[in-house]
Amino acid sequence: MKYESVSAPYTCPQCNASQKIVHALSFDSTGVRSASSFTCLNCGSSFEADDRGVPPEWKPLFYAANGHWELIVVNAGLRKVDLLRKLREVLGLELAATSALSRRIPGRIADGTRVEMEFLKCELQSLGAVMEVVSIKSGGD
Ligand SMILES: [Zn+2]
Structure with missing residues (x-):
């Protein structure tokens, strides 16, 4: 999307x-x-x-x-260092925040609108990580 x-x-x-x-x-x-x-x-x-x-x-x-979405890194793959460097660049993070993020992998690394999460996924995909964009609200209201 x-x-x-x-x-x-x-x-x-x-x-x-x-x-x-x-x-x-x-x-x-x-x-x-x-x-x-x-x-x-x-x-x-x-x-x-x-x-x-x-x-x-x-x-x-x-x-x-449209819901609140999050990006989950299921598997960082073999290039976790590159993945973190890219995340730091895209999200504009401090080094400390980046290492905190590192400890959350595998897991949720960001949240926002669906387009923001899809963009992030797109940016990181070439680094070989396995990711999912999921809705935080479990839907069905
Ligand atoms: Zn008018």
Whole structure:
């Protein structure tokens, strides 16, 4: 899954009508991207915006709509050192945090939106680790 989106209540900046805005997350080899798209059904005003990374205020919206996900390293493979180096780079971790992470393998190493976890998995896959992206909420509500 390389794309997910949510809609959220949004007040039109032009006419103050209560409308909806669509926030989307996607990723490619350069990282996770965020995009917003708004069109007012009342006055026709619209805009689009995009950025890198996930705005922190979006996370609860995505968790509510699409679930909260985690990345589990089932087996680090033969290149655990490379795996940790890559994780440190992608997640921007301190050395101490990286060694704490090392002790959690095999196990959960990160959590976030589904696109974030899929991106991480994609980044790490070439290093030979066996990983799973799973929903933290066991679903079925
Ligand atoms: Zn409007």
